[in-house]
Amino acid sequence: MNEEPSSNTLLQKATKDKLEKFNRLRGREVKPGEFWDLVVITAADEDQRAAYELQIREKCSRKELPLGISYHVIADPPGYKIGNGGSTLHSLQILSDAYGESLSRLRVILIHAGGFSQRLPNASALGKIFTALPLGEPLYQMLELKLAMYVDFPSHMKPGMLITCADDLELYSASDRIVFDKPGFTALAHPSSLSIGTTHGVFVLEPAEDPSVRDLEYRTCFQFLHKPSVERMRSRGAVCTNADHEFVYTDSTYYVDHATTTLLLDLFRDIRPLRCEVDAYGDFLQGLGPGATVDYTNDTANVTKKESSLVEIREKIFHCLRGAPLNVILLNESKFYHLGTTEEYLFHFTADPCLRGELGILPAAFSVYEPEASEKAAACVMHSVLHPSASVSVGSVVEYSRLGAxxxxxxxxxxxxxxxxxxxxxxxxxxxxxLSTSLDGRTCFVTVAFSVRDDLKKSVSSPAGVNELELFGATLEECVSRWGLCAGDVKFSGDGSVWNLWNCCLFPVCEDRKSSFAATLGMVWAVRGKETVALPRNTKLLSLQEILQNKDLEQMLGFRKGLYEEILAAK
Known part of the structure; x- marks a missing residue:
């Protein structure tokens, strides 16, 4: 008797099929209906929009993306932070203005890629949707992988919009049977532990007509819970059991049909300009399903900044969407991966055997590097040139870099x-x-360094409390003394309302990339080794925040291009 293939084998084969299908589309003109009509990426501001557009143009010129379709980058309006829900509404308005009635015939993917990636700072300058991934020839970035994982969707989808985020990844087996043809919202759902459920959206399902479990099931949702406690999941009936194993179904990507997007557009015309953060998951989906109540509109526990208009806006969203169906596609043979933090990034690229097998992750992707046998299974090098005598230890990632002898x-x-x-x-x-940065019209270089465990978002309430901030396990005061500075030499950028490692001016400005790396590395070793290093007098120090505000995109992409050409020549 033949054994059933394991979940890992199913995902591996399904993922390989999607990647191969997407690779056949890369660099060629796609036919109508073969791919998305519009690929839309949101950005936090105009600077980020310019950075994204520049990279997309380069990708198209290098034939890394399907051609013959429109790629749009839409920046949030200046002023208030509006959240990914606000970005969705704003993008719908921009697309409606540009395409008019023809939007009713288009299949659109909207990828939320705004934000400054403070938990994975190597994605801060050029965007987390352009995070490198250790596979593909030429090298994949997150954008290509998102498009590859959803490559079957457009041909099984009525006009409307698929909404997803830039820093997560869903692998699933039932690829060509997923159909988005129902009115309202249709969400993908993944079996997850109860602890994962506390940090995601959780679906409370209507009873199943057929109780047998298959790899793909179409169900309707009674109520959507946003980041609920375990007690709330249990009391609302969200917890499922399979062979004494408890789990819940959590959210990821969802589809909105065109008729419902017109409802959202009408709503936006009523509530704009937005002056608060709206969540495309918590604020849209919690109003759906027969079990939805208006109570959630007053719950601001998960809100970073509580603007006075938030409750009123949520109530308007609730009444606008009330009665719209929330359909759910249960992907029982699926995996959901988040790649938004340094810890997740290191684990999934170097230590996680599941993702490595399912995605076909390589130890050296598009690089001049021959790893030792011991490095092959446990390190990751991408788009880099390494001298034959250079070595990368277990659990480390090197990207877009040049390593000497x-x-x-x-x-x-x-x-x-x-x-x-x-x-x-x-x-x-x-x-x-x-990073490259522009100061007084000239390009300079700054290298930033933190422990992979440091919390760049942790803030203190006043400059007097900065010693609560830690860098490499040492207080800021201790670091400053190791670098031959005094407390008064350390400034904070920004408007003076926040003090954290993100806006602390710690990193020396240098004339070239190589000396910049050496200068900052010396500071790291001084803290790690409890030694002292003397920075040259009048050294200008910048924060990561300041570097990004003045980043020199063309120089950074030029460095990558130089590596690209060298790697191609070596191959």
Whole structure:
């Protein structure tokens, strides 16, 4: 008797099929109905929009994306933060203005890629939707992988919009049987642990007509819970059981049919300009299903900034969408991966055997690098040129970098965009990233470094509390003294309302990428080794926030292009 294929084998084959199908579309003109009519990416502001558009143009010129369709980048309006729900509404308005009635015939994918990736800073300058992935020839970035994973959707979808985020990944087996043809909202749902459910949206399902479990099931949702407690999941009937194993169904990507997008557009015309953050999941989906009540509109526990208009806006969304169906496609043979933090990034690219097998992750992708046998299973090098004597230790990632002779990278480190001179050594658990910035009309280089465990978002309430901030396990005061500075030398950028590692001016400005890396690495070793390093007098120090505000995109992409050409020539 033949054994049933394992979930891992099913996902591996299904993912391979999608990647092969997408690879056949890369670099050629697609036929109508063969792919998305519009690919739309949201950006936090005009600077980010310009960065995204520049990279998309380069991708198209290098034939890394399907051609013959429209790629749009839509920036949030200036002023208030409006959240991914606000970005969805704003994007719908922009598309409606541009396409008019013809939008009713188009299949659109909307990828939310705004934000500054403070939990994965190597994606901050060029965007998390352009995060490198260790597969593909030429190298995949998150944009290509999102498009590949949904490559079967457009041909099984009525006009409308698929809404997804830039830093997660869904692998599933039932690819060509997923159909988006129902009115209202249709969400993909994945079996997850109860603890995962507390940080995601959770579906409370209507009873099944057929109780047998299949890899794909179409169901309707009674109520949607946003980041619920375990007690709430149980009391609302969200917890499912399979062979004594408890789980819930969590959200990821969802589809909205065209008729419902026109409802959202009418709503937006009534509530704009937005002055609060709206969540495309919590604020849209919680109003759907027969079990929805208006109570959630007053719950601001998961809101980062509580604007006075939020409750009123939520109530308007609720009344606008009330009665719209929430259909759910249960993907019982699926996996949901999040790649939004340094810890997740390191784990999934170097230590996770599941994703490695399912996605076909390579230890060296599009690089000049021959890993030792011990490095093959446990390190990751992407779009980089390494001297034959350079070595990368277990659990580390190197991307878009050049490593000289006898360079060593310690365990669980991230090296991004760097030119590492001969003989240098990167300590364990170090995040180090070189950026180009424009100061007074000239290009300079700054390398930032943190521990992979440091919390760049942790803020203190006043400058007096900055010693609560830690860098590489040491207080800020201790770091400053190791660098031969005094407390008064450390400034914070921004409007003076926030003090954290993101806007702390710690990193020296240098004339070239190689010396920039060496200068910051010396500061890291001083803190790690409890030694002292003297920075040159009058060294200008910048924060990561300031570097990004003045980033030199063309120089950063130029460095990557130089590596690209060298790698191609070596192949």
């Amino acid at each position: 006898e360079v060593t990278v310690g365990t669980r480190a991230i090296v991004s965009g760097c030119w590492v001179g001969a003989g240098l050594s990167v300590p364990d658990e170090t995040f180090i990233h070189s």
